[in-house]
Amino acid sequence: MTTDWTESLPESAQAFLEGRKLDEVECIISDLPGIARGKAVPATKFARQKNFHLPDSIFFQTITGDWSDANDSDGFIEKDMILTPDMSTATAAPWTGDWTLQVIHDACDRHGKPVPYSPRNVLKRVVDLYHAQGWEPVVAPEMEFYLVARNIDPAKDIKPMMGRSGRPAAARQAYSMTAVDEFGPVIDDIYDFAEAQGFEIDGITQEGGAGQLEINLRHGDPVKLADEVFYFKRLIREAALRHDCFATFMAKPIADEPGSAMHIHHSILDRETGKNLFSGPQGGETDAFFQFIGGLQAYMPAAIAVQAPYVNSYRRYVKDHAAPINLEWGRDNRTTGIRIPLSGPEARRVENRLAGMDCNPYLGIAASLACGYLGLMEERWPSKQFKGDAYEGEGDIPRTLGEALDTFEEATALHEVLGPEFARVYGIVKRTEYNEFLQVISPWEREHLLLNV
Incomplete structure (x- = not known):
């Protein structure tokens, strides 16, 4: 140099x-x-x-x-x-x-x-598999997070941050501009830091939780977008610290509030023509579109261990609480785990709503792309489009980290895409973490079991 x-x-x-x-x-x-x-x-x-x-x-x-x-x-x-x-x-x-x-x-x-177990290399491996087929995967992540009051005592509950008005951030104010204004100084720093770093924010909105925000990024190359999410997490934390609050990307930081997701939008382009593989010459949905969805449905149960990597991650999957518990797919339906947003043929895409914001962005995107890739290669067909409220079902994803790891460890086809050595190391590390958690006695256990059993 x-x-x-x-x-x-x-x-x-x-x-x-x-x-x-x-x-x-x-x-x-x-x-x-x-x-x-x-x-x-x-x-x-x-x-x-x-x-x-x-x-x-x-x-x-x-x-x-x-x-x-x-x-x-x-x-x-x-x-x-x-x-x-x-x-x-x-x-x-x-x-x-x-x-x-x-x-x-x-x-x-x-x-x-x-x-092979470096997360950026795992994502590059998956992208290279797409390239070998003449495909260019495109993603657009959405980042949800909370701004909360400083919490230096893990024994105490996490509380919403104090807003500009001097009142705690209010819940159930989704898309409220007044709610966004409450965090104005923090958001100003987020914008300033992002501009200095050369990142383009597609928008910031208030989500349904108290002090919960969402940042949308423009679509693009998966590795580049994962780099940006990796950088953004640090950027947002630093902006929050300047204003006497914390930014947290925990999947479920506050018990009675919605969890935080990293929704991932996917499309695939033909590398030669630049055409969206999900749309045909007349603008209709192609076999590739349905096969990508079929892959998500078939392999997401195994990939959940990567997209929901901690015991806290599974607290987000609560029925009727702004997080999917199913692998149904539907058009413009936010109750399904796999959503097809409104768009024209050129922008046709598939949204995976299952990943938590606590996942590693490289691994979360890699796992989602890997599921779609397997669907394409195996020519899998999805279930019938779901219409109505998908929350009414019982759910079909693992509900605990232990169950998710069992499913992940048996998914040899997914391992071959992500890399067998990565899968080996990841499984061992997450098992070790899970065993560490099981050694901790929670306040709930002390409250309800100490004198009652």
């Missing part, structure tokens, strides 16, 4: 640094939960280095920081990965006190092969 490397940075990064001296570069990579891991280095050192190293054991840690027994046959020796910067991801860290850039890195082993 030459001393003038900043001249090849993305336009937004160059604009951020215009007339300023770059102090530091954060070299980062996503771990399994989606936490940014890496190193901060002086800009002068970054200009001289081609890559840096981190141990592969960062992918074997649980969300609590404990270690799972997910190492390979070499044993737990913490082999170094070679991390190489993807300079197209270079972007500002505008909340820092000095002039700092963030750069996402790709992970390879000492032989130059992609590390």
Whole structure:
């Protein structure tokens, strides 16, 4: 990397640094939960280095920081990965006190092969399978999250944040502009940070929960959009901290409020013609459209362990509470797990409403695309279109993490798409986390069982 490397940075990064001296570069990579891991280095050192190293054991840690027994046959020796910067991801860290850039890195082993359990590599693997068929997958994620009061005592319930009016954020005010105005200062910083980072927000709306917001992103390349969601989670947290509140992406942070989802819209283009594979020459729905839906229906039960990765994730799947519990598909029907939004033929797409916002964006998008890919390759046909209120059914997805992991571990076809070694490591890490959770005695148990059983 030459001393003038900043001249090849993305336009937004160059604009951020215009007339300023770059102090530091954060070299980062996503771990399994989606936490940014890496190193901060002086800009002068970054200009001289081609890559840096981190141990592969960062992918074997649980969300609590404990270690799972997910190492390979070499044993737990913490082999170094070679991390190489993807300079197209270079972007500002505008909340820092000095002039700092963030750069996402790709992970390879000492032989130059992609590390199979690095989440970004998992998504790239799935996208490459589409490319091999002459297809270009396109996604558009929607991010739901809560702004909540600071909570530094895990024993206490999470409360809505205090709004601009001095009153706690109100629930059941979906799409209210007044409710959005309550969070004006935080939203202003989110917009400012996003602009500095070169991200285009399609819109911000108030959702149904107290202090719950949704940000929609423009459709595009799956890896690029996953990078943006990865960055956005950090960006939003930093904006919230400036205003004495927390941003949380937990699937179900407040007991009586709706959960937070990461809805994923999918379409597929022909790489040669640019045409939407879901629409025929006369604008009608194609076999590929139905087969993609069929794949989601067939394989989403196994993929739920990736899209709902924690015990808390399953608290979101509550009947009649703004989260799907089924794999039905319907047109313009938000009670179905698979929704076909209103659109013209060119924009025809399929929305997966099952993924939680707590999932790793690379893995959540990869799992959803993998299900659709299998449907296309196996020419699966979906069930009959559902009409009416799908909440009236009993549901057909796993309802606990243990059940979801059982289903995931048996899904060899899904493993082949995501990568068998990723599936092995992911299953072991999540089992370890689940066992950690089972060792914790909850307040409910102490309240109702201590003296009654």
